[in-house]
Amino acid sequence: xxxxxxxxxxxxxxxxxxxxxxxxxxxxxxxxxxxxxxxxxxxxxxxxxxxxxxxxxxxxxxxxxxxxxxxxxxxxxxxxxxxxxx
Numbered sequence: 001x002x003x004x005x006x007x008x009x010x011x012x013x014x015x016x017x018x019x020x021x022x023x024x025x026x027x028x029x030x031x032x033x034x035x036x037x038x039x040x041x042x043x044x045x046x047x048x049x050x051x052x053x054x055x056x057x058x059x060x061x062x063x064x065x066x067x068x069x070x071x072x073x074x075x076x077x078x079x080x081x082x083x084x085x086x
Contacts, residue, residue: 002066006036006059010067017071018043025079028086043074047085 003010015034022029033044041062043055055078062070075082 002064003062003070004064006041006062011036013067014041014071017067018075021071021075022082025075027079027082029082045082045085047082049085053085 001013003014011034015032018032018034022032029045029047030050031044031046035042035044036059037056039059040056041059043057045053045055047053055074057074065073
């Protein structure tokens with residue numbers, strides 16, 4: 001499913017896709033979330049340190065991309081950092 005608009009159902013599906021990618025890469029977390037802020041989308045990650053870490057990317061770059069591909073493209077570069085936080 002390609003993203004056509006950024007709305008609450010899309011953000012919920014994207015969060016689920018992020019959870020799956022994290023689990024597949026053995027990255028534990030207390031909580032995660034995806035939120036919209038202006039022209040950015042934010043990935044909020046809470047690991048064992050109980051601090052919320054924020055990673056952002058362009059909302060415009062998410063349109064017409066499949067949810068699974070987007071989750072992997074956002075997370076794969078930061079997986080090593082997230083492992084340190086988990």
